[in-house]
Amino acid sequence: MIADKMKDYVKGSSVIRAMFEEGKRLAAIYGPENVYDFSLGNPNVPAPQGVKQAIMDILNEEDSVMVHGYMNNSGYEDVRSKIAESLNRRFHTNFSQENILMTVGAAGGLNVILKTLLNPGDEVIAFAPFFGEYRSYVANFDGKLVVVPANTKDFQLNLETLKEAVTPKTKALIINNPNNPTGVVYSEETICKLSEILMEKQKEFGTDIYLISDEPYRELAYDGVEVPYLTKYYPNTIVGYSYSKSLSLPGERIGYLVMPECLSDYDNILQAANVANRILGFVNAPSLLQRVIGKCADMEVDITPYNKNREALYNGLLECGYECIKPQGAFYLFVKSPTEDEMEFVEACKKKNILIVPGSSFACPGYVRIAYCVAYDTIVNALPGFKEVYNTLTSSK
Numbered sequence: 276m277i278a279d280k281m282k283d284y285v286k287g288s289s290v291i292r293a294m295f296e297e298g299k300r301l302a303a304i305y306g307p308e309n310v311y312d313f314s315l316g317n318p319n320v321p322a323p324q325g326v327k328q329a330i331m332d333i334l335n336e337e338d339s340v341m342v343h344g345y346m347n348n349s350g351y352e353d354v355r356s357k358i359a360e361s362l363n364r365r366f367h368t369n370f371s372q373e374n375i376l377m378t379v380g381a382a383g384g385l386n387v388i389l390k391t392l393l394n395p396g397d398e399v400i401a402f403a404p405f406f407g408e409y410r411s412y413v414a415n416f417d418g419k420l421v422v423v424p425a426n427t428k429d430f431q432l433n434l435e436t437l438k439e440a441v442t443p444k445t446k447a448l449i450i451n452n453p454n455n456p457t458g459v460v461y462s463e464e465t466i467c468k469l470s471e472i473l474m475e476k477q478k479e480f481g482t483d484i485y486l487i488s489d490e491p492y493r494e495l496a497y498d499g500v501e502v503p504y505l506t507k508y509y510p511n512t513i514v515g516y517s518y519s520k521s522l523s524l525p526g527e528r529i530g531y532l533v534m535p536e537c538l539s540d541y542d543n544i545l546q547a548a549n550v551a552n553r554i555l556g557f558v559n560a561p562s563l564l565q566r567v568i569g570k571c572a573d574m575e576v577d578i579t580p581y582n583k584n585r586e587a588l589y590n591g592l593l594e595c596g597y598e599c600i601k602p603q604g605a606f607y608l609f610v611k612s613p614t615e616d617e618m619e620f621v622e623a624c625k626k627k628n629i630l631i632v633p634g635s636s637f638a639c640p641g642y643v644r645i646a647y648c649v650a651y652d653t654i655v656n657a658l659p660g661f662k663e664v665y666n667t668l669t670s671s672k
């Protein structure tokens with residue numbers, strides 16, 4: 276008999292993954308070229324050539340004991356130094372290897388930091404719409420996820436509601452910038468206001484409130500938009516980074532946490548996060564990939580194909596009659612459903628072999644997420660189906 280808690284996890288198991296499985300089923304029946312799968316955020320732009328070269332160089336040149344061995348649970352010191360130097364150069368920060376802990380992707384990093392911080396019943400605030408896995412990550416450590424409803428006007432953070440959501444039990448907030456599923460980049464103005472509110476609330480309640488900045492999409496920002504580096508605005512910030520999207524390496528499971536010295540209880544947090552990485556069963560981030568990052572810390576994927584897709588899909592959907600805000604980052608578009616119940620829209624799209632994810636999976640019903648990390652032709656070929664669905668659903672109103 277499985278654990279009661281696991282039963283809940285299985286029941287709520289990711290709708291996104293279910294859609295992905297549906298895509299494979301439909302592709303087997305109709306042929307992959309006739310299925311338009313916009314369900315999963317799996318990068319379709321290849322990793323930079325330099326990554327492949329780095330893997331080969333490391334395997335050819337380095338001592339295999341060094342490449343494949345255990346190391347400090349926080350990761351290789353030289354790799355962490357390279358990352359700290361890269362961050363300092365780009366964001367004018369002042370980190371050293373001490374501030375960096377190598378993790379098994381962003382998912383691993385989030386679980387490490389939540390294990391480090393949460394006592395049972397502690398509250399963690401997330402702003403809708405958010406990556407649905409946050410629910411499970413917080414539940415893993417018996418925390419309580421408090422959801423601030425979406426600001427559907429521009430999908431910036433709903434800060435007025437935040438003021439009421441923070442309580443003496445608030446231990447942390449998670450924000451994700453650029454955002455999955457909206458593609459919105461929270462502006463410097465939004466971040467300054469957020470920081471002000473959190474400082475006030477810390478003072479009012481005499482507590483520490485940690486801001487966890489989940490940043491797997493940091494490098495995927497278009498039209499030169501700036502993504503603020505949050506440790507400069509709010510001292511109690513922990514950054515969770517991942518190379519899943521910035522280097523197109525999601526299956527390799529590599530990322531890191533940044534824990535700056537100005538954190539309250541810095542020494543204990545650093546030590547606890549190192550132990551959490553070990554006892555969660557990660558032990559350490561994958562050794563070979565750490566060494567690769569040591570050589571590729573400043574590399575990024577070419578985002579030109581994503582940008583081309585963004586323009587084609589955004590303009591194409593507007594022409595069909597859909598409403599959505601233009602994403603500034605990541606590779607998702609968050610579209611208002613033409614029907615109040617977005618499941619009706621999702622099902623109508625499925626009949627045209629178009630797979631999209633309902634907004635309820637991101638705590639924002641009435642919308643859908645379309646992942647545009649797909650071949651350009653998939654977008655072009657899916658647009659007539661999107662148009663037919665729009666016309667059918669709006670004419671029956």
Ligand code: PLP
Nearest residue numbers: 316380381382406451455517519
């Ligand atoms: N956070 C967000 C917002 C994501 O979209 C994802 C993956 O899609 C993750 C975290 C997990 O990323 P990783 O593959 O690095 O664990």
